[in-house]
Amino acid sequence: MLNLYRRAVLGVAGFAPVAGVAKRYGPRLGARRFVAGDDAAEALDALVELRSSGREVIVDVLGEYVATADAARAMAAEVAVTIETLTRAGIAPVVSVKPTQVGLALDRDLAAEHVLQLALDAEAAGGSLALDMEDVRYVDGTLELLTRTWAGGAARTSGVLQAYLHRTPGDLEALIAAAPDPRALQVRIVKGAYAERPDLVHGDMRAIRRAFVALSERAWRAGAQVNVATHDERLILETAAFVRGANLSADKLEFQLLYGVKPGLQRTLAEAGHAVRIYVPIGRDWYGYFSRRLAERPANLAVVLRGLVG
Amino acid sequence: MLNLYRRAVLGVAGFAPVAGVAKRYGPRLGARRFVAGDDAAEALDALVELRSSGREVIVDVLGEYVATADAARAMAAEVAVTIETLTRAGIAPVVSVKPTQVGLALDRDLAAEHVLQLALDAEAAGGSLALDMEDVRYVDGTLELLTRTWAGGAARTSGVLQAYLHRTPGDLEALIAAAPDPRALQVRIVKGAYAERPDLVHGDMRAIRRAFVALSERAWRAGAQVNVATHDERLILETAAFVRGANLSADKLEFQLLYGVKPGLQRTLAEAGHAVRIYVPIGRDWYGYFSRRLAERPANLAVVLRGLVG
16 A cells, blocks of 8 residues: 555655656645755754754755766766855754665766765765665665775765665675674665665565564664654654664764654654754755655645645 | 543442432443452462463452441452462462442541451462552551551551642652562552542643652652552553663562553553563442442443443
């Protein structure tokens, strides 16, 4: 049912006429609630406000599935500018990059070159790069990118694991084995938001939650830092309880939530003393990201409806 | 709001004409779903069925706030018969007793005598006694009963802590200090179901949940066995996660649920390998117990409504 809803929304969103109209009326449709600005400079106020309330930020330049090497280079350049802008503003540049945004769908070496350069830039400025995970066609390529980036000297580069995929426990084992030092490994765990083939994913929320928790605990047992990236309060409570039980140091758990989603929960977690980092998208290519937010949570559709009538 | 709902339902339930009608039509009102039989012999089939599906049992002879010493003695005798009946049926007699059922509201020494005798009987037959906790007027007396029973040689007697009361963290510290061996201490933690004065209890569910979790974790850190007695799946997930994190042996956590409430959840927990014990009330004095079940969960009213129309 869950997978069906996700596939339906993403199917409609991917239908060209719908996409055309939606992109034209985007800001009115509520996209602005989830996107902080057209570029890093425009988003700075929002970033500063988040940080003043105890929330760290991770900035994502929107964009994915680019079709040409030139577009991939342009995207990488935009991320490089973002790193610079953040650094100049006194914010350690923690940035997120989608592999297909910098060319993974075109040329693995090109993508690897971009990712390594951006990761080295970010680390040189006291930050780090997070390599996002996309649909299942790119999982193998992304895991390879990650190990190549570590080997290239950007050891703080973090990866993402999607709990809904059946294959993910094996991927986690591979990452643990490949990490130069598992205690320096940093993985973000998410439920997963793409429209995947039903036989590749867990079909119901209970199974996804169980998988999420099992992945987190396995990563902690290996010594990793786990970035629990969900708005599901059950998962937040459950992972925090494990960390208390295991008496792990506070820096082994970071909650990551999306800009504009459950701001009250974001504040509550920060006030309770947890490390909290907000994933802040910037840029104009917001349609795919926005569609996945609608697909994963029916309540987000209310934002769109309010935008249409108001 | 929560406290208000509970007080409203218990207020109506305590109104004499309502109580009179309800007691006459009790079985039709759905009480049978929550009470296994008029006595232990009548409940044996239900007990055997529970045990055959991996659930242990704790049997409670219904009755509370008795008004005379004779009634207290009669109640104690009924509990003694229950211990015998269970033992003869090959079931280790784990039984629950309410302090006011055996005379606490009349005479502390009388109650202490009954509790110690029943606890020694139960332990001699390979079981143990659980001392229930009632409204806040009897908390001090019950804690005293517990330490006297331990001192009398029934060291496996367990106590209950009610998370909604502001005073409970201090009570837990007192129990830990008084226990002959904190590693042999066994406490049941519940949210609390009585209509208490608002200034004595946490007013909202979040605060009660936080208190529940904090009490459990404090007891585990002291080495105790915690009996997590709730149907709240968040609390079940959260406490189990702490136990996994702390790598505690499986016998340090027992889930306790009420007969007839969420049987699917009961089975799921047992199948997942958790220790699960079902609190099975028997007897004819079911009205107070039944009213608290309605007061703590609006969904339980549906059982009553179905009983009235069906």
